[in-house]
Amino acid sequence: MTRVEITGIGLHPFGRFDGTSVTEMGVVAVRHALADAGIGRGGFQAAFCGAVYAGVAAGHKVLDSMGMTGMPIVDVEAGCASGGAALMLAAGAIRAGQYDTVLVYGVEKMPKGIIRSSFFEPWREQAGLAATPAYFALRAQRLMRESGVTKHHLASVVVKNRRNGVNNPDAMFRKDVTAADVLASRVVCEPLHLWMLCSPNEGAAAVVLRKGSGGGVELAAAALRSHLPGSVLGEATPMSGLATDDITPPTSLAARAAYEEAGVGPDELDVVECQDTDAARELLSYEELGLCNPGDAAKLVETGATEMTGRLPVNPSGGLLSKGEPLGASALGQVVELTRQLRGDAGPRQVEGARLALSHTVGRGANACVTIIRR
Amino acid sequence: MTTVVRDGLFTVGDSPHLVGGRCGDCGRHHFPLLGTCPYCSSDQITRAELSRRGTLWGWTAVTAPPPGYLGDVPFGFGVVELPEGLRVITRLSHPVEHFTFGMPMHLRIVALHTDENGDDVLTYEFTPEAYDRKIVPTGEAGGGRA
Ligand SMILES: [Zn+2]
Numbered sequence: 001m002t003r004v005e006i007t008g009i010g011l012h013p014f015g016r017f018d019g020t021s022v023t024e025m026g027v028v029a030v031r032h033a034l035a036d037a038g039i040g041r042g043g044f045q046a047a048f049c050g051a052v053y054a055g056v057a058a059g060h061k062v063l064d065s066m067g068m069t070g071m072p073i074v075d076v077e078a079g080c081a082s083g084g085a086a087l088m089l090a091a092g093a094i095r096a097g098q099y100d101t102v103l104v105y106g107v108e109k110m111p112k113g114i115i116r117s118s119f120f121e122p123w124r125e126q127a128g129l130a131a132t133p134a135y136f137a138l139r140a141q142r143l144m145r146e147s148g149v150t151k152h153h154l155a156s157v158v159v160k161n162r163r164n165g166v167n168n169p170d171a172m173f174r175k176d177v178t179a180a181d182v183l184a185s186r187v188v189c190e191p192l193h194l195w196m197l198c199s200p201n202e203g204a205a206a207v208v209l210r211k212g213s214g215g216g217v218e219l220a221a222a223a224l225r226s227h228l229p230g231s232v233l234g235e236a237t238p239m240s241g242l243a244t245d246d247i248t249p250p251t252s253l254a255a256r257a258a259y260e261e262a263g264v265g266p267d268e269l270d271v272v273e274c275q276d277t278d279a280a281r282e283l284l285s286y287e288e289l290g291l292c293n294p295g296d297a298a299k300l301v302e303t304g305a306t307e308m309t310g311r312l313p314v315n316p317s318g319g320l321l322s323k324g325e326p327l328g329a330s331a332l333g334q335v336v337e338l339t340r341q342l343r344g345d346a347g348p349r350q351v352e353g354a355r356l357a358l359s360h361t362v363g364r365g366a367n368a369c370v371t372i373i374r375r
Numbered sequence: 376m377t378t379v380v381r382d383g384l385f386t387v388g389d390s391p392h393l394v395g396g397r398c399g400d401c402g403r404h405h406f407p408l409l410g411t412c413p414y415c416s417s418d419q420i421t422r423a424e425l426s427r428r429g430t431l432w433g434w435t436a437v438t439a440p441p442p443g444y445l446g447d448v449p450f451g452f453g454v455v456e457l458p459e460g461l462r463v464i465t466r467l468s469h470p471v472e473h474f475t476f477g478m479p480m481h482l483r484i485v486a487l488h489t490d491e492n493g494d495d496v497l498t499y500e501f502t503p504e505a506y507d508r509k510i511v512p513t514g515e516a517g518g519g520r521a
Pocket of ligand 1: 399400401402403414416417
């Protein structure tokens, strides 16, 4: 199969940037990625842009403002997995021989305050049944019941990610926190406290993919999967589900596809960036990605394996809990982080000798993407 | 007067029911009622009034008004498992502090808030069997539209 390489990466920091448009943030990320890849105008034949709240032709506006139009520019929306979906489409087009070099980017400027999502029908909002953190809380409660997870495990995930975020200049929150701080923050929906939830925000990320010649960082897999019906607490957020617990979640479907495509297993990974929309989601991701056996998430976190000093650091960037979550950009932000890790360019948060890395996002739809990169 | 948060979601009166569908091909139930089975894609769906009683499968309390919600906070929110093999997302009675996994629950119809016409907007919730059965007087709810 055609080898696809990541030859350029770029980022606009994640945070809140009043007075900076989503287009301007996209330009910053794209400019850095193109410079990193050593290409300019005319150096890529197609562009795929992940965007959720940025409006019509968001990706087009970024390249238009840089005088880089003419090629196909396609916006891709798949909730939190938008950037991963864009990456999958770009890699597929290169493997199919359609293009040699493709620009993939993601942009987002999430509304402030309470976010109305067109995902929910108005009656459901009116009935109070569009309470996103409440769904997260129900999922956390089940995980606590089934995997022996306690509030202290949840707090320890926040402590880990926030500590990692201290070393990431592109993160929104860069202050160390203690478990006591986390548990002292207000309860949003029991068992989740405010600091266990990530903040929607703004940012952009970009990656240049090229038909490879054998060097650099390889995009070994980019898999996107949607949910199977019947899981009442799945990210599809249905009004009902089946009374069964053996419905494979979309994250596991995407992970299996990605492991197969890359020809590797979870035990071979050196570093992971995973969806930590809330602290329980990270622990659930451990199980769904096969980083531990089902029911063992609490044990994995207790061993310290996913700390920077552990055998498999998870979210060295600080995760969404430190960076915040700009939906269209978050998946590619992970890929930028992991490419830095594999290049040995991650500075004080470098995972020594990292050669195989996995990124994961999951969200509305439900869509889950898993990418695997290696050097 | 009263109205309902969405037509066709539940029946009102002394023994209210959620209105779902049963698939003639795979036999599974779903809620709310759809024209196509969400599990096997069949269009052989018949309307089904679901059991008024179930067991508690998950719960939390919503402490801040979610987007588009005009009622009071805090309110209970969770999942009740029905004998038809269905887990339903539902509002729950509040407080939730003494709830336990598997506790018997029953359906009731409650007022969410008052709309611009001065009508009470009704929705469904589950409350523990052991609790006081306080059902909002209905009868003319939604003019029979529910
Ligand atoms: Zn069916």
